[in-house]
Amino acid sequence: MNAFDVRPTLDAPDDDPYLWLEDVEGERALAWAAGQSAKTLKHFSGTQFERDRAALTAIFDNRDNLPLIARRGQYLYNYWRDAGNPRGLWRRTTLAAYMKAAPQWELLLDLDALAASDGEDWIWDGASVEPERRERAVLRLSRGGSDAVVHREFDLISLSFVADGFNLPEAKGYVNWLDPDTLLLSSALGNGMATRSGYARTVRLWKRDADPLTTPAIFEAGFESFQVSGHSDRTGRSERLWFIEQPAFFEKISWIGDRSGPRRQIDLPRDASWRVFGDWLAVRPRKPWTVGGTTHPADALIVISLSSFLAGGRRFETLFQPGERRSLQSFFWNDGKLIITYLVNLVPRFEMFTPGHQEWTRRVLDTLPAEGTVDVWSFDAAVHETNGEVLVCAQDPITPPQLLLFDLNAAPSLSASAILKRSPENFDASGLVVTRHEAVSID
Template structure:
């Protein structure tokens, strides 16, 4: 007698009976998807779910939500979505008006009207406004929220697309204005223009009223690199174009040149971060950088330090850097950028946000702190002005924590932050507290996590546990309106785990969970779940865990490696099939992160975390819901489809849902987002008996 279908297996990883589900628009696959959507909707789309959806949509559509602006040419631009404008209004105003309670916005483009007029499912993904005159823009229009976009030139003064303007069909594309009639084009559209990851392989010089597919190639990389991109330094006294080649997610090669192509490579280690402005260069080595110097003695700049030097002196051969930042135990750089001739460093000091500003002059660097921002919760700081040459040094800052909605500040040089906007409360925080704890992982490493909920230890708290753990991305505690309204306000507890693989404590923290170390990020998450039980907060059957994208790989591994620690699992837009991931959409770009399954030595450590192959009959797996999007062109929908099909064939409680649109997210607009989140939380609550 034959047992339940358990293919593919670790012993026969390429014997995959569900490959047909990788055909995204295939008739048979779509028939399966629609049947799954119907079944999931019947199970969890009850009246309460509809009420929850409506509640979330009202929160997302509130007119007093913060309209985050970008300043270009002295004016503020914003894309605004609400109930009347679900796709959004691209609009502009002045800073003076923005400060008022009801700003006077000028609508540049109504996306809903455009979608109706052209019968297209348009989503505005980005805008690139012509510097100087600010009267033209290249708009990036996505169908259904996908990463691929159509590029079209828009006349801002006339509020209309230009009939014979720049236009490029759908693809992974972006542009930079070189002058009024010339664009730098980075696009996968055209023969041999895409890398194996599906991104741009070339930089092309695209002249107005010419065929972009015949545009002159001025820079290119090998097909197996990830991508190339370019930009323009408009503060340089002569035309300066910079070019970046990304052989992998860690390494970069940077050149300077002009519209004819690169001329000079910036001689820093390929794994270093670098940025320059107004003849000053800042570098962050990822690994120790030894610089021989016969005259002054050799110098080694350590991992995650930030060093600065005159750019012209560096190009002339000078290597006498000034050390601006050195990491310490649990004090790590998160990023840096230039703004108005000042270098802004974003730092986490024992997970508290700190911002230091360095101003170079006459070979010296003065240092100051950005004071007046909260030192708890989450704070982001970024340049107010989109174009560096227009900046006066103003910064924007957003501050929030799990119980405090975001506030938007403007921070002028050497001045205290000034509040611009405050988001409304989405839920009642009464009786809720935020606490920080640490779990001990499999190798003894202490893993921090933030817990939000009622004080005290009931031993039975409904817990929503979220994590990511990868790609050098920190996961700070943030204000989550949906979890607040549909979990915390109902008496539940939420937890955010800060796993290895992120950037919280620097390169070492990230490297520990890269490639063969990825299992440690998964161990970290399981350790947090166990610690919640150890501390008396809850028990395993009441823990509902969620993760998306790389976090979906995390959740799939909780199913196969730690099923006894969870009551329910939500796995969204996930990476799961580690045997084929590098062959699907942009998967090849992630080989540096995960490893190469075509190499036997890499498959040896990838196989145990390929939950699609590890899953087998007769286990005590908790209920799981797998969610993807048909328009996700970043992580292939086949991962979630195939995992759901295999689990169901083996008799497990595995639910599946796939909206037709949304891209690599929870939806393209507030309607889709509210509906999907309400459905997902309905599943989690029911699965843990709440």
């Protein structure tokens, strides 16, 4: 499963005089980092530094910043920070309320109040909401921004923590809901459960009221790997689980399986990125990949039927080819359609591909903003719940950020978008235009 790693370690060092820095939480390494930070602050501190820091703080704490959202069921969830709430507020509202100038938010958790009550330096690291009933969530709370987190189950009806729920002491790792009473647990908690890097070495099936330390592992890797993880996939005809081993930070070995563990390894390059929806597999090679008699260049986007791939088929169809001035930025599934973002001469372009019986249908999303900085993502947080609606955040040097809602399934065009939010203008941009130019350097 794991190739022999010849890189030096603290137990088997080479002649590197700075190998002690690999012990990132060691006393000597932390003291050295603190010393370097002190030197930097001493060198750059002063009136201008403080002025710049205050200006940046005011920008990040501006109450007019767009409250970005993710939809789960009937609610839109947001995590908000400002000067009065530096740790943040976890809150939710409805779409109708969100579109108002001053939305009425339901406060779920005030992290500043919780930190004060607990006497802890809590930093928000996210929440995993149970996808069936949406009555419970497992919150990830980090002490001071550490990679290790405390997991605490939270009741979204009573807005209180569940005393005897899915709670874990501090450790590096993640949880993923399978049903209201079962989690996939990828955690370094427990004797022998951490890799050499301090991350999760096993994936365990954790039932409610069971002891996580004695919960059986259904997937594991060697101590020399970076970490493992597992997550559920609800886009198929039945539940399937994905198990991921990362031998190194930019490498992944993937298996498809079920609640008993992995069943089949997915024969993809370790450094490729991929996404699955239903019976379709989309792959983006990081390096040129020769498969099925064809060499696909790095950063191409290729697709194949997952069932065909598992049966040995390797006839991929190419949806995107990179070029000298064309580069793929991102791709994601929404309602069974593949949305891609790419740049042409640094200008954002968007396309949607729909699988058919014989071939894929390509649709250029030319009504989305095509200048400035444009980000597109699914409105729904869970990919299996996507219905064609996407959020678009767009801005350029003279246009303040705005958040738009597009329905990719709308016919005949995408011209009927809804502006959900728009930041106020900070200066008069009338008479100004944005143009793009090229220059040739002397070399």
